[in-house]
Amino acid sequence: MKLNKAEALGISLILAISLMVVLSFLPEKCFGKSSTPYSPPSLEHLLGTDDLGNDVLRFLLLGSRISLLIGILSATVSTLVGALVGALSGFIGGALDDALSSLIDLFMTLPVLPLMIVLAAYLGPSFFNETIVIGLLWWPATARLVRARARQIREAPFIEGLIGLGAGRLYAIFKHVLPNIWGLVFARFVLSVPGAIMFEAGLSFIGLGDPTIPSWGTMLHFAMTRGALLRGAWWTFVPPGLCIAITALGFTLVGMGLEQRYKLSTKPMEDLL
Amino acid sequence: MVLSSGEGVTFQAIPLEHPFIFWFARKVVRYLLLSLTAVVMNFFIPRMMPGDLLIFIFGEDVYGIALNNPDLIESLKVKYGLNLPITDQLFIYLKNLISGDFGYSFSFGRPVADIIRERLPLTLIMTIPSTVLSLTIGTILGTYLGWKPGSPTKRIASALCMIIRSIPIYWFGMLFLLVFSLWAKLTPIGGAPPAGAPLSEFIAHLALPLLVLTMYHVSYVTMIVRGLTVEISEEPFIITGLSKGLSWFKFWSRYLLRPSLPPLISLAAMEMGFAFSGALLVEIVFSWPGMGYTMWQAVIERDYPLLQATFMTVALIVIFANALADILSYALDPRVRSR
Numbered sequence: 001m002k003l004n005k006a007e008a009l010g011i012s013l014i015l016a017i018s019l020m021v022v023l024s025f026l027p028e029k030c031f032g033k034s035s036t037p038y039s040p041p042s043l044e045h046l047l048g049t050d051d052l053g054n055d056v057l058r059f060l061l062l063g064s065r066i067s068l069l070i071g072i073l074s075a076t077v078s079t080l081v082g083a084l085v086g087a088l089s090g091f092i093g094g095a096l097d098d099a100l101s102s103l104i105d106l107f108m109t110l111p112v113l114p115l116m117i118v119l120a121a122y123l124g125p126s127f128f129n130e131t132i133v134i135g136l137l138w139w140p141a142t143a144r145l146v147r148a149r150a151r152q153i154r155e156a157p158f159i160e161g162l163i164g165l166g167a168g169r170l171y172a173i174f175k176h177v178l179p180n181i182w183g184l185v186f187a188r189f190v191l192s193v194p195g196a197i198m199f200e201a202g203l204s205f206i207g208l209g210d211p212t213i214p215s216w217g218t219m220l221h222f223a224m225t226r227g228a229l230l231r232g233a234w235w236t237f238v239p240p241g242l243c244i245a246i247t248a249l250g251f252t253l254v255g256m257g258l259e260q261r262y263k264l265s266t267k268p269m270e271d272l273l
Numbered sequence: 274m275v276l277s278s279g280e281g282v283t284f285q286a287i288p289l290e291h292p293f294i295f296w297f298a299r300k301v302v303r304y305l306l307l308s309l310t311a312v313v314m315n316f317f318i319p320r321m322m323p324g325d326l327l328i329f330i331f332g333e334d335v336y337g338i339a340l341n342n343p344d345l346i347e348s349l350k351v352k353y354g355l356n357l358p359i360t361d362q363l364f365i366y367l368k369n370l371i372s373g374d375f376g377y378s379f380s381f382g383r384p385v386a387d388i389i390r391e392r393l394p395l396t397l398i399m400t401i402p403s404t405v406l407s408l409t410i411g412t413i414l415g416t417y418l419g420w421k422p423g424s425p426t427k428r429i430a431s432a433l434c435m436i437i438r439s440i441p442i443y444w445f446g447m448l449f450l451l452v453f454s455l456w457a458k459l460t461p462i463g464g465a466p467p468a469g470a471p472l473s474e475f476i477a478h479l480a481l482p483l484l485v486l487t488m489y490h491v492s493y494v495t496m497i498v499r500g501l502t503v504e505i506s507e508e509p510f511i512i513t514g515l516s517k518g519l520s521w522f523k524f525w526s527r528y529l530l531r532p533s534l535p536p537l538i539s540l541a542a543m544e545m546g547f548a549f550s551g552a553l554l555v556e557i558v559f560s561w562p563g564m565g566y567t568m569w570q571a572v573i574e575r576d577y578p579l580l581q582a583t584f585m586t587v588a589l590i591v592i593f594a595n596a597l598a599d600i601l602s603y604a605l606d607p608r609v610r611s612r
Contacts, residue, residue, distance in 0.1 A: 105307075106307060106310055109307060110591070111546045111549050111550055111587055111591045114549070114550065114553065114583070114587050115584065115588070117553075117568060119318065121572050121575070122329075122577070123322070194439065198441060201441050202441065205557075206557070206568075206572055207573060224443075224558065230462065232455045237444070238448070240444075241440070241444030241447070241448075244440075244444070245436070245439045246439075249435070249439035252438075252439060
């Protein structure tokens with residue numbers, strides 16, 4: 001398998017972020033001691049300090065863990081839900097298909113971010129809630145694509161043979177339909193990660209992130225609410241935003257490459273936020 | 274329907290089209306159901322949550338004080354109908370909504386409906402121009418980038434669009450605020466101008482958020498239209514169009530733009546939805562007191578009645594935009610009519 005330039009770039013961006021995760025396990029004394037708030041980047045604090053005198057670089061590295069983790073976990077949840085709903089709806093058809101299709105339609109039409117904000121506000125800010133809210137609201141696009149593919153497979157001769165031999169529908173779905181859409185599902189998973197990371201950052205930016213663990217979105221939230229922005233302390237908010245962009249871009253490039261390999265779509269980026 | 278062909282021979286066409294009125298009625302029912310689902314969902318969200326519903330009506334502080342007085346809690350439950358069966362509660366909720374009663378915001382100390390009425394225009398004045406601008410610019414740029422997409426300039430431009438899409442929009446806003454407001458001092462730092470301020474001041478406040486929002490959405494529309502154009506330019510009718518020797522503008526409008534119009538219409542509806550989500554975050558950065566900033570204030574204060582009303586307003590507007598797009602696509606896309 002030969003990588004094209006875009007895929008190679010995507011993979012190196014993801015590797016760079018993974019390196020940040022590894023570095024985040026460095027002991028605390030490797031970073032400058034807490035000192036004066038808002039001191040600009042220096043040799044002691046490579047990225048300066050925030051409003052409480054914390055080292056920005058250290059929080060940036062810590063943030064990589066949580067942002068990636070929530071992004072990947074909620075993308076997993078959303079892909080599983082989307083694949084299951086799509087496969088059931090497309091393969092079984094009938095009244096179930098009508099019901100599930102209207103559900104997909106409903107969630108495609110409603111503005112996702114405001115809905116996530118409402119749910120997250122009721123559930124309260126926590127790691128688990130954030131993952132669940134994103135995962136359970138970010139699946140309709142996957143479901144729609146999987147549904148179309150499952151309908152195609154349903155018409156295939158080997159499925160007809162299978163049903164003729166007396167196989168049950170659920171057996172056919174799990175043993176034959178899902179394995180055949182595995183490539184599609186995997187590409188969708190990789191493409192859901194940037195969306196999930198953006199949503200995580202967005203929710204945390206609004207103040208619905210887990211307050212006990214730093215994430216890039218939370219850093220932006222504090223830069224906004226505690227006045228770093230208006231003080232022009234750019235070192236507190238430029239790096240986290242840059243990291244979010246790099247991660248999202250990396251996963252998007254790889255996901256688009258996968259999509260093209262599976263010849264799934266010529267319209268990339270269709271549902272990123 | 275009788276059509277006449279070029280040779281003067283008339284023939285009977287098979288009436289494939291559904292009458293508009295049936296199609297229209299079906300769509301109206303569909304979108305009314307969608308709106309109703311959104312409203313009912315809004316009703317059930319707080320009721321599915323753990324904890325006393327009164328917390329969500331009065332906020333934690335007031336509820337905490339009221340907790341010392343069980344009689345008060347009971348009488349409040351009766352007053353708000355929380356002791357009634359859930360179907361009756363839903364009925365009362367819908368009745369209140371129709372009469373314009375959205376509840377009471379405890380953090381503002383005002384009826385929610387008043388706040389929404391005051392602030393919704395501020396969001397619309399940002400989202401509508403941004404949607405129109407980004408669709409226009411994005412379509413032109415997208416068809417340009419998608420037609421013979423190989424050249425270095427076009428590839429760089431497409432890559433740039435993708436990079437912009439990967440950047441969180443509110444971070445964009447923060448950078449712009451830093452550069453244009455704090456460093457260059459070209460625009461005000463944020464907020465809406467006071468009532469009665471001259472138009473120029475209003476525009477100065479609006480300019481930066483509008484610019485950020487539009488730039489972001491231009492890149493999105495451009496990516497989509499570029500993809501459509503790449504697909505279309507492989508169709509055989511493109512060769513026909515080219516061989517006619519039309520001017521570039523005629524070729525562009527008839528052969529590149531027209532076939533991508535139907536998907537563009539549904540894109541426009543989605544754009545409206547995205548514009549709201551985007552505006553939500555941008556408003557926060559620039560303290561522009563529209564729906565998004567209100568939603569943020571509601572989240573910070575845990576002002577649930579206000580939060581839910583802002584969500585519902587945004588949801589209903591987005592559903593309405595989708596309905597409009599559907600009607601437009603009936604007019605533009607013959608395939609919709611024959612279905």
